[in-house]
Amino acid sequence: MTTETMLPANLKTLISEEQLQQRIQELADEINRTYRDTEALYLVCILKGGFMFCSDLAKKLTIPCQVEFIRLSSYGNQQKSSGVVKPVDLTLPNLNGKDVLLIEDIIDTGLTLDFFMEYLASLHTPKSIRLAVLLDKKEARQRHVETHYVGFEVGNQYVVGYGLDDQGLYRNLPYIAYFDLDEAAR
Ligand code: 5GP
Secondary structure: OOOHHHOOOOEEEEEOHHHHHHHHHHHHHHHHHHOOOOOOEEEEEEEOOOHHHHHHHHHOOOOOEEEEEEEEEOOOOOOOOOOOOEEEEOOOOOOOOOEEEEEEEEEOOOHHHHHHHHHHHHHOOOOEEEEEEEEEOHHHOOOOOOOOEEEEEOOOOOEEEOOEOEOOEOOOOOOEEEEOHHHHHO
């Protein structure tokens, strides 16, 4: 039995593996150009959801990089943002004078990134700070957050795969998927 057959029948592909990899290569090309003179670009991956995007993006970067991880939680086990961002682990090296690129799986309300940007600015003075998000759910935005590198815009629906979970599951899928609610109701 393949993994595919063990997934719920109403789980549908939204963005294929090929589309993801192609777009991430385009983003990497742009980042390589922007930071061609950097001493080192600090990739700050926001866990858990950002791990696949960060990993694939990092592999396509040709500039010197350091990779750091922080962990935030805002959804708990719900499919809706709790509105409260819980810092789980914010350990970072000193980023003063460094080029920093935050890597996030998806921006939804914007609360998570708004919180983290403010936190970073209160403790560090980076030379530059930019934001790379794989998915942008513009419709749900509650806070303005400037995004510099965006993979895809998606509608206001709950998506899983490629780092994104539903109650801990589906992070390992190499593509982005959604639950077809009409099919579930049939
Ligand atoms: P925000 O604070 O912008 O509302 O949400 C950011 C975080 O919420 C993301 O890092 C992600 O963990 C989670 N999130 C937002 N939308 C989705 C979604 O459609 N699917 C999943 N699995 N997580 C989401």
